Amino acid sequence: xxxxxxxxxxxxxxxxxxxxxxxLKTGQKLVATCDIVEEKAKQAAEKFKADRFYTxxxxxxxxxxxxxxxxxxxxxxHKEIAVDAVRTNKHxxxxxxxxxxxxxxxxxxxxxxxxxxxxxxxxxxxxxxxFKYAKELVENNTVGEPVALWRIAIGTAIGVLPPMGWLTDxxxxxxxxxxxxxxxxxxxxxFAGDIASALAQYKTERIGINIEDNAYIVFTHRNNxxxxxxxxxxxxxxxxxxxxxxxxxxxxxxxxxxGTMEVSSRSRGLEExxxxxxxxVMYEKEMEDFVKSILEDKPVFAxxxxxxxxxxxxxxxEKSSKEGKLIKLPLIDY
Ligand SMILES: NC(=O)c1ccc[n+]([C@@H]2O[C@H](COP(=O)([O-])OP(=O)(O)OC[C@H]3O[C@@H](n4cnc5c(N)ncnc54)[C@H](O)[C@@H]3O)[C@@H](O)[C@H]2O)c1
Numbered sequence: 001x002x003x004x005x006x007x008x009x010x011x012x013x014x015x016x017x018x019x020x021x022x023x024l025k026t027g028q029k030l031v032a033t034c035d036i037v038e039e040k041a042k043q044a045a046e047k048f049k050a051d052r053f054y055t056x057x058x059x060x061x062x063x064x065x066x067x068x069x070x071x072x073x074x075x076x077x078h079k080e081i082a083v084d085a086v087r088t089n090k091h092x093x094x095x096x097x098x099x100x101x102x103x104x105x106x107x108x109x110x111x112x113x114x115x116x117x118x119x120x121x122x123x124x125x126x127x128x129x130x131f132k133y134a135k136e137l138v139e140n141n142t143v144g145e146p147v148a149l150w151r152i153a154i155g156t157a158i159g160v161l162p163p164m165g166w167l168t169d170x171x172x173x174x175x176x177x178x179x180x181x182x183x184x185x186x187x188x189x190x191f192a193g194d195i196a197s198a199l200a201q202y203k204t205e206r207i208g209i210n211i212e213d214n215a216y217i218v219f220t221h222r223n224n225x226x227x228x229x230x231x232x233x234x235x236x237x238x239x240x241x242x243x244x245x246x247x248x249x250x251x252x253x254x255x256x257x258x259g260t261m262e263v264s265s266r267s268r269g270l271e272e273x274x275x276x277x278x279x280x281v282m283y284e285k286e287m288e289d290f291v292k293s294i295l296e297d298k299p300v301f302a303x304x305x306x307x308x309x310x311x312x313x314x315x316x317x318e319k320s321s322k323e324g325k326l327i328k329l330p331l332i333d334y
Contacts (some may be wrong), residue, residue, distance in 0.1 A: 004091075007032040009057045009081055010073030013209070014095060018283035019070045019291060020048045023138035026291045027286060030169040032311050034060045057081050057154055060089045063123065068118075068294060071095060074166040075174050078106035093290045095122040095313070097182045098307030101172040105311040106332060109304040120290045120300035122309035123186040127285035129275040130261050131187055134244060134251045142265050144248030148190040149227035151184040154239040154254070159292045168209040174210040177202075178314045181229050184242065186302065188219065188227040191244055194309065195219045195227075197328045198316035205234045217317045305334065 006028050010017050012035070012289065023030060024102070034054040035041040045053035054060050060069065061084055068091035071081050078099045085092050086108075098105040098121055112119045125131045137143040166172035172181040189195060197220045202212035213233040220226055243252030249265025257279045264270040293300045316327040 004067040004291060005031045005063075006068045006070065007034065007050075007060045007063070007066055008044065008070045008072065009034045009060060010071060011040040012072065014114070015070070015072040016020055016044065016047075018280065018288065019072055019093075020044055022284050022287040023291075024048060025069065026288050029096065030067060032060050032063060034089045037250075058084065061085060061090065065214070067091060067095065068290075070296060070321055074172050075100040075179060076166070076172040080189065082108045082119075083111045083213075086115045086212050087116055089115070089117060091118040091290075092295050093122065093287070094304075094307075095225055096186075096307065096310075097174055097178050098304060098311050100170075100172060100178065102311055102315045102331065103269045105304075105308050109308045109334075111305045118300050119294045119304050120286070120293065121122060121302045121304060121312075123183065123235040123289040124282045124286050125183050125187045126190060126291065126301050128257055128279075128282040129277040129295055130253055130257070130259070131190075132274060133273065134253075135163060135191060136244060137249065137251050137263060138244065142150075142249050143244055143246035143251050145223065146221070146225040146227075146244050148245040149188050149225060149243070151181075151188075151227075151229045151231075151242040152240060153181070153184070153229065153231040154235045154237075155231075155233060163209055164207075168206075168211055170210045173211065175262070175316070176231065176233060177215050177217070177229075177319065178311065181215065181231050182314055183216070184229055185219075185311070185313050186251075186306060187242075188221075189306070189310060189313070192221040192223060192225040192227060194312045195316075195329055196222045196224045197326050198313060198320050198328045199299075200320040202321040203320065212318075212321075215317070215321070217320075219313060270277050282284075288296040 030050045033044040033050045041053035042061045069193045138268040200217040240256045254260045261273040
């Protein structure tokens with residue numbers, strides 16, 4: 001099978017943990033690494049055997065025979081890099097969120113829509129065993145059409161840690177909901193369809209940051225399902241769960257990507273389902289899927305349209321909290 005020439009732009013946490021090793025595991029060629037911090041680009045090139053390294057992504061896009069790029073930089077840089085990558089006809093895997101704000105997200109979407117490139121947004125939960133099984137239970141009518149969905153994410157991400165650079169800067173990350181809860185907003189959309197409105201309350205407990213670190217959101221989907229997110233980064237210990245109450249049954253998870261899954265329905269009693277999967281597996285699968293979409297000309301698992309719709313819901317939630325009222329979607333014309 002033909003292999004692709006790929007480059008990784010942004011050699012930080014997620015690239016080193018997942019994307020650099022995973023693209024090699026899928027048998028692709030890493031032709032270049034890039035990071036504005038030269039040492040990071042160099043180290044990644046050495047460790048993952050890239051031919052060259054760069055500090056300017058534009059030089060990467062000039063490379064002859066480059067097929068695809070993986071962009072794993074902070075959200076505020078996504079628009080410039082992704083738009084240029086699409087303009088130069090490269091296939092793109094872009095880490096979530098699509099961008100740090102809705103305007104940038106829309107520009108990425110518009111550029112992609114006018115192109116013929118494959119463009120996947122890194123909504124990795126779509127490749128996680130428990131999330132895939134929950135989707136199957138909705139579709140095979142064990143759980144059936146979603147009525148109420150939830151995610152409780154009481155955690156310590158920044159509550160007990162020092163502020164983490166771009167993450168706690170709203171202009172750079174988009175905030176806790178845009179940068180982090182967006183995974184679950186996408187999962188809710190995947191399970192229950194498009195979102196019609198958002199009602200939310202945000203607050204910031206930690207001194208010295210300009211993003212929300214606590215959020216309570218209720219979305220209503222077009223099919224009238226409710227989905228809610230309670231996320232707090234103020235907690236002193238972690239407490240997580242998510243699930244779907246459907247018209248025929250219920251699936252619930254104590255935990256997030258690691259945890260205990262329980263399923264019940266009108267025709268079967270409560271059962272525990274064991275899906276114990278190292279989180280790295282979902283990142284391997286999303287990379288395999290992206291590569292396959294290019295080599296076999298198949299649809300990607302999450303397009304910029306999905307990225308834009310999740311972003312729009314997150315922005316509607318923020319607007320609801322600011323204005324103290326229900327916000328109806330869409331906020332923009334697609
Ligand atoms: N899917 C997931 O589960 C997951 C997990 C973590 C992070 N992420 C996302 O991945 C992205 C990166 O997050 P991270 O935790 O790896 O951040 P990070 O800060 O560890 O890494 C980002 C890297 O990008 C580099 N960079 C910044 N601007 C650049 C530019 N213009 N050109 C080239 N390099 C540049 C930085 O120097 C840094 O090394 C974010 O969008 C984040 O939301 C996704």
